[in-house]
Structures are given as structure tokens and as C-alpha cells.
Amino acid sequence: MTKYKLEYIWLDGYKPVPNLRGKTQLKEYAEFPTLEQLPLWGFDGSSTQQAEGHNSDCVLKPVAIFPDGARKNGALVMCEVLNPDGTPHASNGRATIVDDPGAWFGFEQEYFLYKDGRPLGFPTNGYPAPQGPYYTGVGFKNVGDVAREIVEEHLDLCLYAGINHEGINAEVAKGQWEFQIFGKGSARAADEMWIARYILLRLTEKYGVDIEWHCKPLGDTDWNGSGMHANFSTAYLREVGGKEYFLALMAAFEKNRADHIAVYGPDNHLRLTGKHETASIDEFSWGIANRGASIRVPHSFANNNYKGYLEDRRPNSAGDPYQIASQILKTIAEVPTAAAAVAAAE
Numbered sequence: 001m002t003k004y005k006l007e008y009i010w011l012d013g014y015k016p017v018p019n020l021r022g023k024t025q026l027k028e029y030a031e032f033p034t035l036e037q038l039p040l041w042g043f044d045g046s047s048t049q050q051a052e053g054h055n056s057d058c059v060l061k062p063v064a065i066f067p068d069g070a071r072k073n074g075a076l077v078m079c080e081v082l083n084p085d086g087t088p089h090a091s092n093g094r095a096t097i098v099d100d101p102g103a104w105f106g107f108e109q110e111y112f113l114y115k116d117g118r119p120l121g122f123p124t125n126g127y128p129a130p131q132g133p134y135y136t137g138v139g140f141k142n143v144g145d146v147a148r149e150i151v152e153e154h155l156d157l158c159l160y161a162g163i164n165h166e167g168i169n170a171e172v173a174k175g176q177w178e179f180q181i182f183g184k185g186s187a188r189a190a191d192e193m194w195i196a197r198y199i200l201l202r203l204t205e206k207y208g209v210d211i212e213w214h215c216k217p218l219g220d221t222d223w224n225g226s227g228m229h230a231n232f233s234t235a236y237l238r239e240v241g242g243k244e245y246f247l248a249l250m251a252a253f254e255k256n257r258a259d260h261i262a263v264y265g266p267d268n269h270l271r272l273t274g275k276h277e278t279a280s281i282d283e284f285s286w287g288i289a290n291r292g293a294s295i296r297v298p299h300s301f302a303n304n305n306y307k308g309y310l311e312d313r314r315p316n317s318a319g320d321p322y323q324i325a326s327q328i329l330k331t332i333a334e335v336p337t338a339a340a341a342v343a344a345a346e
Contacts, residue, residue, distance in 0.1 A: 001028040005071050008041055008060050009198050010079040013049035013091040016266040017213070017318050020198045021048055038062040038077060050081060050091055057084050063094065064191040069160030076161060076198065078191045097186055097326035098333070104238075104309070105189040105325050106166060106182045106231035109196070110317050112175050112212040113147055113204070119175025119218075120144055120209065128174050131223060135172045143170050150207060151177050157199050163192045172224040172276075186325030193321040215316035216270035225271035225278070226317035232328050233309035236337050241307030245335065252334045253295065253312075254284040260331070263323040265316030272314060279313065 006025045011018035025041055027033070045051025045058035060079040068074030081089040088095035113120040121144045122128055134142050151168050158165050158179075166180040181196055183189025201211055216225040236245075253260070261268060261281060272281035279285050279294040287293035288302050294314055301308040315324045 001030055002073055003028050004033060005068070005074045006033075006038065006077050007068060007071075007074065008062070008077045008079050009195065010043075010060055010081050011091065011093075011194070011320075013045075013089075015049075018091065018320070019048075020194065020201060022198065022202075032067065033065065033075065035062055035065050038065065040082075041079075045081075045089075050089060058082070058089060059084060059086070064188075064195070066161035066163065066195055069157045070199075070202070076195055078195055093320060094187065094190070094322045097190075097322050098329040099185055099187045099326075100234065100329055101185045102235035103186060103325070103329055103332075104182070104184050104233050105186060105321075105328075106180060106309070107189065107193050107321055108178055108180050108227070108229040108231070109193065110171055110176060110178045110226035110228065111200075112173070112217055112226065113150065113177065114175070114210040114212045114217075115208065119173065119212070120147055121174045127221075127223075131172050131174065134170055134174045134176070137170050142174075144175075146207060146209070147175070147177065150204060150209065151179070154179070154196075154200050154203055157203065158196050161195065161199070163196055165196075171226075173218070176224065176226065186322065186329060190321035190325055213318040215265055215267055215318055219270070224276045227271070227278075227313060228265070228315045228317050228319050228321070228324070230312045230315050230321075230324055230328060231309050232312065232325070234329075234332060237309070237332075238307060240337065241301075241305060243306045245337065246306040248335045249332065250286050250295070252331050253286075256327075256331045256334075257284045257294075260312075260314065260327055263320065263327050264314050265319030267318075268314070268316050271316055277313075281314075 003026050007022050009022045012021050041060045044056050046053040046056035050058050059082040061082050062077045064078040066076040068076045080094050081092045164182050166182045168179045171178050181192050183192050269281050272278045274280040277291045285293045286295040288297045296311040
């Protein structure tokens with residue numbers, strides 16, 4: 001038997017952006033444990049904005065487990081928060097999301113590496129040279145001496161955990177980076193994104209560096225903000241599609257614009273201004289290969305009889321991937337497919 005270090009990870013009750021929390025439980029197993037073997041575990045909700053002090057017990061329910069490459073015999077356990085009676089806690093957004101294993105999501109998580117209150121590479125006063133050479137840049141003057149070490153180590157830890165990373169790159173602003181994660185089903189894709197965020201936050205502790213998730217940390221300047229673009233498809237969109245269905249889908253996204261913006265991350269009005277490769281927060285638009293649209297339509301999608309995936313560019317870097325994916329699926333569900341239309345007519 002081996003004692004495993006089980007890091008139970010959950011989202012607290014802070015608003016508008018929950019914080020990741022974690023605590024370690026030690027349990028003996030003959031081999032790496034399965035999800036079904038993991039017990040429920042209590043915690044003090046009064047210290048996480050999830051309960052009052054006079055009735056502070058909350059419960060952690062494991063929903064996904066990943067190997068932890070940073071610890072010997074370690075595991076990262078994503079959890080939902082429950083009330084003592086077993087019902088989902090008010091802060092538990094995962095329990096009520098719309099899910100579909102046939103829906104595929106690719107999240108592009110942008111973020112800034114921060115030290116001493118400013119992005120890595122920024123001088124004590126003022127700004128570095130204007131953005132331009134930093135995107136996918138190489139060399140000390142573009143990425144510095146520690147950023148790449150961090151993102152490469154983060155990549156390796158995520159791959160060890162079995163997280164389906166699709167890529168990494170330096171982004172448009174200095175000190176800004178991105179990683180991409182692909183998952184099948186909204187719950188699985190979002191679980192992996194939250195665990196990848198946790199791994200990054202924990203990793204940068206030893207470097208004395210913070211992660212800035214805010215979508216526009218440099219304010220109203222000529223520096224890009226950070227998004228978490230959501231690439232998405234369903235089985236119908238990949239296999240059938242068609243221009244008529246696509247146009248109906250875009251009409252549904254336009255009708256539900258406010259519902260999407262409501263869950264696409266706080267302070268998005270600072271980022272979605274129509275500048276710096278964004279659409280206006282007050283309008284909905286789509287365009288083929290247009291990075292200034294709400295939804296970018298890849299050439300491959302249009303050239304394949306409107307089949308494949310689409311990219312919603314509005315979600316921001318601090319958004320909750322559970323809620324983002326769920327809202328996308330809610331809107332898609334409003335649009336009848338050809339098969340559904342035939343069935344309704346019979």
C-alpha cells in the first residue's frame with residue numbers, strides 16, 4: 001500500500017471571480033486511485049465565502065482526478081462543493097451546467113505573468129517598446145529570462161496530468177502568454193482548464209511570480225487585453241452543418257448576446273471595445289477569418305459546406321469555462337436540426 005497525497009481542489013464563493021482553493025488529504029491505496037475510490041471531505045466554508053461561522057461545514061465531492069507531477073505519489077482532485085445534505089452549494093456552478101459528450105471545446109487561455117505589480121519585462125516606470133515583436137516572439141528582449149521556463153514547465157506538468165494541451169505561445173503584449181486545451185464535453189473541458197490554471201498558479205509560487213487573469217490589466221492603453229476564446233462544435237455541426245443551419249445558429253447567438261456576455265467574464269466592457277482584435281460588447285457579429293468579430297468563422301468551415309468548428313472570441317481570461325461552455329450549448333439547443341425538424345413534422 002502507498003500513501004497518496006490527494007490535493008482536493010475547488011472553487012470558492014468569491015464574486016465575480018471565484019478563487020481556486022486546495023488542501024491535501026493522505027490516503028493509502030494499492031495503486032493510483034480511481035475517482036470512485038475517493039471519499040467526500042469536509043471544509044470550513046466560513047473561510048471561503050461559502051458559509052456562515054455558526055454553520056460552517058461544506059462538503060467536497062470529487063468529480064475528476066489527475067496525476068500530480070509536482071509531488072511524489074500525488075493526485076489533483078477537482079471537486080464540486082455540496083451542502084451538508086448533499087445538495088449542490090449555491091456557488092457550485094458545475095452541478096447545473098448543460099453537458100454533451102458530443103460537444104467539443106477548445107479554450108485559448110491568455111494571461112499575464114506579473115512581478116512587483118507589473119508584467120514581466122515592463123520597466124519600473126513607463127512601458128517597454130510597443131507591442132508587435134512579442135507575439136510568438138523568441139529571444140531575451142522579447143520574452144525575458146524566466147517566462148519560457150515557466151510556460152514549458154507548466155506544459156510538462158499538464159501533460160503528466162493527462163490534460164489535453166493543444167499548444168502554447170507568447171502573446172501580443174509583453175509578459176503575456178497563452179495555452180490551449182481541448183476537451184470533449186463541457187464538464188471535462190472545463191475541469192481540465194481549471195486544473196491547468198491551478199497548476200500554473202502553484203508553479204509560479206517558486207518563481208515569485210503572480211498570474212494576472214484580468215481581461216484588461218493595463219487599462220485603456222495600446223496594449224492587448226486577455227481572452228479565453230472558445231472554439232466549439234457539436235456532432236451535428238461537424239457532420240451535417242450547412243449554411244442555412246449556420247445562419248440560424250448565428251441568429252440565436254445574436255438574440256442571446258446579453259446572456260453570453262453575462263457569463264463571459266467580469267469587466268469585459270474594458271476589453272470588448274472594437275479595438276485590439278475584439279468586437280464591441282454591445283453588438284453581435286460574425287465574419288470569415290475576422291478576428292474583430294464576435295464569432296470568427298474559419299475558412300475551413302465555410303469551404304466545407306459550413307461544417308466544422310466556430311470560435312467565439314468574446315469570453316475573457318477570467319471567465320468560468322463551466323458557464324461559458326454551458327451557455328454556448330444552451331444557445332445551440334435553441335436551433336432545430338434537420339433531423340429534429342423532420343421528427344416534429346411527422
